[in-house]
Each structure stands twice: as C-alpha cells, then as structure tokens.
Amino acid sequence: MKYASLSEFLRNGRAALAKGPIALIFGEDETELDTTLRHHQQLGFKQILLMTPASFDIPEDVADEIIRIDMDSPSGMTMIHAVNDIIAAAPGVWMYYCFNAEYLFYPFCENRTVGEMLTFHTEERRDAMLTYVVDLYAEDLEKNPDAVSLEEALMDRSGYYALARNDPDNHNYPKERQLDFFGGLRWRFEEHIPAIRRKIDRISLFKAKPDLKLRDDFTFNDEEYNTYACEWHNNLTASVCSFRTAKALKRNPGSKYEIDTFKWHNSVPFEWHSRQLLDLGLMEPGQWF
Numbered sequence: 096m097k098y099a100s101l102s103e104f105l106r107n108g109r110a111a112l113a114k115g116p117i118a119l120i121f122g123e124d125e126t127e128l129d130t131t132l133r134h135h136q137q138l139g140f141k142q143i144l145l146m147t148p149a150s151f152d153i154p155e156d157v158a159d160e161i162i163r164i165d166m167d168s169p170s171g172m173t174m175i176h177a178v179n180d181i182i183a184a185a186p187g188v189w190m191y192y193c194f195n196a197e198y199l200f201y202p203f204c205e206n207r208t209v210g211e212m213l214t215f216h217t218e219e220r221r222d223a224m225l226t227y228v229v230d231l232y233a234e235d236l237e238k239n240p241d242a243v244s245l246e247e248a249l250m251d252r253s254g255y256y257a258l259a260r261n262d263p264d265n266h267n268y269p270k271e272r273q274l275d276f277f278g279g280l281r282w283r284f285e286e287h288i289p290a291i292r293r294k295i296d297r298i299s300l301f302k303a304k305p306d307l308k309l310r311d312d313f314t315f316n317d318e319e320y321n322t323y324a325c326e327w328h329n330n331l332t333a334s335v336c337s338f339r340t341a342k343a344l345k346r347n348p349g350s351k352y353e354i355d356t357f358k359w360h361n362s363v364p365f366e367w368h369s370r371q372l373l374d375l376g377l378m379e380p381g382q383w384f
Contacts, residue, residue, distance in 0.1 A: 097163045101146065101177055104164050105184050111162055112185035114141050116209050116300075119181060119192040121166075121174050122147030126243055126342060127196040132157050134198045139208030140191070146177055147195075175311050182303040189213045191300050194339055196243060199226075199299070201333035202380040204369050213300065215383050216331055223320035224300040226333045227255075227377055230279035231365055232341035232357040242341035242357065248365040249358060250336070252375055254278050255295075272322035280340045280357060287350040288340075299335055324381075331381040334372050336365065 096111075098104040118140040122128050128151060135143055142162065145153070149165040166177065178192055191199065191209070201212055216224060233239035234247045255278030259269035276296040281288050297313040298320055308316040315321060324330045341357060344350045365371070372378050 097158075097165075099165050101164050101166060101180060104144075104162070105180060108162065109184050111142050111144075112181065112188060115185075115188040115190060116140050116213055117181075117185070117188060117190050118143045119178060119190060120145050120195065121177075121192070122151055122195045123339075124195065124342075125151050126241060127245070127338065129154050129157055130245065131193070131195045131197060132161060135191075135193075136160060138199060138204060139210050141210070144181070146174075175309055178309045182307050182309070183305075185303050186305050187303065189217075189300065189302050193299065193335055194337070196338040196342065197228075198336045199333060200336055200369050200372055200378070202331065202369055202373060202378060202383060212331065212383070216300075217302070219325065219330055219382070221325060221330055222302040222304070223298050223315070223322075224331060224333060225323045226297050226299040226335050227276060228279070228295045228297055228340075229334045229336045229372065229377055230281070230295075230340050231336050231338050232280065234358060234362075236345065236354070236356055240345065242345045243338045248338075248367075249362045250365045251279050251283075251359075251361050252363045253361045254282060255377070270318065270321075272324055272326070273318070274323060280344060283357075283359070284344060284350065284354065287344060287347065287353070297335065300333065329379055329381050331383055332379040334378045336372075 098108060118135045120131060120143060122145060144162045144164060146164045146166040148167055229250055231248045231250055233242050233244035234249050236242060257274040257276045260273040260275050261267040262270045275294050277293060278295055281293045281295060285293055298315055301320060344354055
C-alpha cells in the first residue's frame with residue numbers, strides 16, 4: 096500500500112496501526128534500504144511503515160509487504176514530527192523507529208520475535224526500552240567509499256561509557272535511572288560531531304499513549320520512558336546496529352577527507368548475531384531467558 100503523504104495515511108490508512116509492534120523506518124537515502132526492510136520483517140513486526148522520498152526504488156517483493164508513505168528528506172525534525180503524529184494516532188500500540196542502514200538486535204532475536212520480547216517487557220511493567228546505537232563501518236574505505244559493507248562490517252568492541260544525566264530543573268542533580276551513553280565513531284571522531292549529537296542512546300522501542308512526545312534528542316517527555324531499568328531489577332535493553340554515523344562522516348565535506356579509515360586496534364568484525372552484542376555488554380537480557 097502506498098500513500099502520497101503522512102496526512103493521507105492517517106486519514107485513510109490508520110487501521111493499519113491497530114495492532115503492533117509497528118516499525119517506522121525513515122529512508123534518508125537508498126543505501127541498504129532493502130536489507131533494512133527485510134531485516135525488520137524477519138524480526139516479526141506486525142506492520143512496517145516506510146517513510147521515504149517517492150523517487151527511491153524498493154524491490155517489488157518487499158514493497159508488497161509494507162506500507163510506503165512518501166516523504167521528502169525524512170530526517171531531523173521532520174522525522175520527529177512524523178513519529179509524534181503516529182503516536183497520537185495509535186495509543187496503546189508498541190512502536191519502533193530507525194533509519195535505513197540500521198538494524199535492530201535484541202537478546203535471542205535469532206529465534207524469538209520482537210512481539211514475544213515486548214510481551215515479556217510489558218509484563219515487567221515497562222512501556223519503553225533503551226537501545227544503544229552501535230556504529231558499524233566498512234573495513235576498507237577505498238573499496239567502500241560510503242563506509243557501508245554488510246560483508247566486511249566492523250564495530251568497536253570497547254570504548255563505551257556512561258555519564259550521569261543531570262536535571263536542570265532540579266539543581267542539576269542526576270536523574271534517577273537515566274544515563275547518557277557515549278562511544279563508537281561519535282566518540283572517536285567527536286571533533287566532527289556536534290556535542291548535542293554525540294550520545295548513542297535512544298528510546299527506540301516504546302508504547303504509544305496520549306500526549307506522549309518524542310523530543311529531538313531521542314528522549315520522551317515522560318521521564319519514566321527514558322529510564323534504562325525499573326526500580327527493582329535490570330530490564331531488557333537492545334541495540335540498533337547502524338551505518339548512519341559512518342555514512343555521514345564520509346559524506347560530510349568537513350570530515351570526508353580527514354578520515355582514511357575507521358579501523359583501530361579495538362575494531363572487530365561484526366558477526367550479525369545477538370550473542371556478540373550480549374558478550375560485549377551492548378545489550379542486557381534482564382530476567383528474560
């Protein structure tokens with residue numbers, strides 16, 4: 096199904112939002128757009144909404160299985176507004192958002208669906224899930240000048256850290272059960288990244304509800320949604336494995352010619368398996384076994 100705009104979809108197609116989990120995928124360019132869609136189809140999302148310019152090509156077999164919404168340049172605040180409009184249209188439904196060339200991994204995702212995971216998470220009385228954006232990058236930038244290669248993808252095995260998230264409305268005391276997480280390419284090449292964009296945490300999975308709003312730093316206006324765990328024990332977390340930062344660093348004129356390689360002594364091949372991310376501490380199974 097295809098719609099000319101988000102407003103048209105919300106007028107005529109909102110019945111598709113009746114049952115989740117729903118994946119909202121924003122296509123900023125055509126890089127790995129098809130693999131992004133196929134990956135999230137395989138995870139078991141009930142519905143996938145692709146928001147991307149009308150000129151982008153999508154394989155026919157994939158296009159038949161998704162809802163496509165035409166949107167010019169779906170990045171920045173445009174993407175935030177789109178997510179918030181869909182939240183308002185589907186209270187009570189679990190949602191997930193990402194960009195093209197980003198791939199969701201959660202504990203045991205090879206043999207458990209995203210719906211099974213969120214059912215457990217809901218039983219834990221959680222309405223949102225913290226995800227870490229784990230940077231992926233091509234090993235050879237001469238062969239892959241856009242820094243994207245599924246076959247030769249690397250990731251950082253260390254260099255991740257967290258800082259207290261201070262509350263300006265409470266004398267800058269640390270917020271309860273909230274941290275700012277850093278690492279990956281945004282940390283190693285921070286001179287090319289605006290300070291406000293250096294965090295690698297997102298609340299990518301969440302249950303929509305009335306008056307819920309996604310903010311431009313990928314947190315929500317409900318502070319409990321921004322916590323990494325409940326008060327009594329650790330909860331599930333997940334990872335969004337992403338070529339997005341590597342792409343941006345190699346396309347931005349200010350950094351393109353400054354970076355010959357993203358590889359360093361802590362680079363390891365990405366195995367495309369949740370076990371690797373669990374072993375590296377880049378996601379948490381909580382009480383789910």
